[in-house]
Amino acid sequence: MSTFTFIHAADLHLGSPFQSLAVKEAAIAVRFAQATRTAFTKLVDQAIARDVDFMVIAGDVYDGEWKDNSIGLFFNREVARLAKADIPVIYLRGNHDADSVVTKSVPLPDTVHQFPTNKPSTIRLDPVGVALHGQGFAERAATDNLALAYPAPVAGAFNIGVLHTSLTGRPPHDVYAPCTVSDLQSRGYDYWALGHVHEFEIVSHDPHIVFPGNLQGRSIREEGEKGALLVRVADGRIAGTERLILDEARWARLCVDIGCHEGTATIAGAVADALKPLAEAAGERLLALRIELAGSCAFRRKLIAEREFLTDEIQAACHHVHPDAWLEKLVIAVVEPDGRGVGAGADRSIDLEAMLADITCDADVHHDVDAIVEAIASKLPGGIAAGNAPLGDPDELLSEARDLLLSHADARA
Template sequence: MPFRFVHTADLHLDSPLRSLALKNPELAELVRGATRTALARIVDLCLAESVDALLIAGDLYDGSQTSMNTALYLSSELRRLEAAGIGVFLIRGNHDSQSAMTRELTFPANVHVFAGRAKPVRAKALGNGREVHIHGISFANPHAPDSLLPSFHPPVADAVNIGMLHTSLAGTPGHDPYAPTSVAELARHGFDYWALGHVHLRQVHSESPLIVMPGMPQGRDINEAGPKTVTLVTVGDDGVLGHLEHQIGQAVFERVTIDLSGAQDWRQMLERVGETLASLRNQAGADHLILRVALTGTTPLAWKLRRDPDFLLAEITNLAAGLNGCWVEKIDIDCRGIDAGTALSGPDPVEELASLIRTDVLASHAFRQEAGAVLDELLLQLPRELRESLAGDEQAAGRLAEAMALAGSDDVLAYLHGGDAEGDR
């Protein structure tokens, strides 16, 4: 008989909202509950596939915010697996080590939590008698600057060996270094499968041995866009491993860019946006599609779009609402007006001012210094982790200041353009 298991990581149960753009209370509630739905769907998959085990490679919780309600929900789901005779193997990641649940929650008997240096656990014997052993190392502290690989036992002889490790590998943009190691080092250790966690993007790093970072099963904001999955692994009686990706996420975040070039009026703009949203919704495999819409292109509507962004958001949100499970969390406007003189009988003073701002003011050394100083003051009001994400170095800070200045000047120019926004439509 083969050994089959589901490999997941980074559920971040009951993670607080990370997107300030989720102003829609109904959408906000959906995102809040999505991590719980992901866990329930993972358990459903385990039951439907009659697997032998569920492997959770760290960050089951989301740090110190976790409540006892989270613990009760988790326990109820794990008991569903216990009733079906399905084992759960769990390691603690950096977020788990910050959670009180790590110290207080008593798991059902089917759950094995690996410690800092634990012996391998026999999970099953294959049809030919060859045993499957699972190894794992948990984080004791929120930070693990050194490799944990030396703490693993060597492979059990004449057995299938599966290792569980929460690691940033050699480093990934947007992720702090945790238990750093390399794919080559993992391969040399001699295990047949490495069940990794920590990086939220799925990647199969090696087929032999099989080394999988499953990604997270549910995205929480636009920076965790795309379908989210878990990995179903089968260890055959001959020891050969196969793997399949299964989509789990209830809600999928996506970015979409819509070119409005040639759109002459408000109705044409809405028609183009509506067609794009409908196409994306038809292609989405998740229950809910949450979009960040970027409007680009050269159109006489450019200033009108900027002049009344709240009305624009309401209009496009209404389009999405008619598509059953389609949401718009934010609209970015990057349209440009038609050059002065090409479609007008004479020079447009606001267009001339816009050109002056872009070519002279924003590019000047004095302005860049002033903008940088204002940005530095604003960044000091933010938590360190968010500061690093927005402006981790001098070049990133400069790009952010430039983008903010350009967006702000365009918003001001939109109002200077005049015209009654309601009448223009």
């Protein structure tokens, strides 16, 4: 067998709307939307620079139906660059760009090959001795084990299975095309190019079964570096792999224990110190941060009451470390020392804390809050559904309201 290289990518999600993010910060949402495109452009640049023999995209090229043809034309422009460099592209449809979801199209170069969605099939690249087997999604929800019907391996070729799947389950990803590692191994292929799961994972080395992750993180649930996988094959065996890091904007969580602090004045500096390793790893990328303050401290309610001021102070401190850092959310997860209740001088004839605890646990109150959140969310730009929680989780909103009332009770004591 010949020696060759290929790139395995998945989950481009071109055209992601970032609606919930736009509610928080429209300019940041625009930058993340552009980052998904830029990451794919960088992938094409890498493919051409490294002179790979072909590229595999294991589903979800698009995030959903196009509002217009601009996103299709962008994909066409980039794969046309690959065509000019004689690099074929083989891809299949996933749950986000299933036949029933994305109905628009633009003509793509002849070097782009798409697996059918009605049955598994084989695409052969005879010049490099490769046979690729796959089936795309006809509908958004694919509940059958598609892998078991994949064709037998082609004798004398390097066989690659391409599948958009959750395997046996990878929360929080929906369960699509479920199958086991044994199911995949039973097909006798040399490599499995998977998609759907947005985290990089080498599931198996015999044969290689790989999730490359997505090219660009789209929310705080998709932290860290993102990209694709370069695979080298020599004499019919995997000779090596290399992650290609392509993300243009990065999400990160940072937990800072403030239990040793005596007040709020030193918190921003502590956050800045903890941020330095993340900032160094991010380089010049936009860095979207969710910062959690943890530990035990007696001034928890003061933190709640002064959240807005503290948020601005921490944001400013983050800019001193990384000029392109954005504080997506400040989570105050500190707890009060044991035995601390209402303020020392508060009227203890009224157990305000107990009353509020009863209210926040009341099912009717939760129902009312859900209705209010849904009503407000439906009026936000783009008709954003309340299910996307653009206003925050209702339980968290109730908890924050309780803490604000208690902090005001302390202040009046």
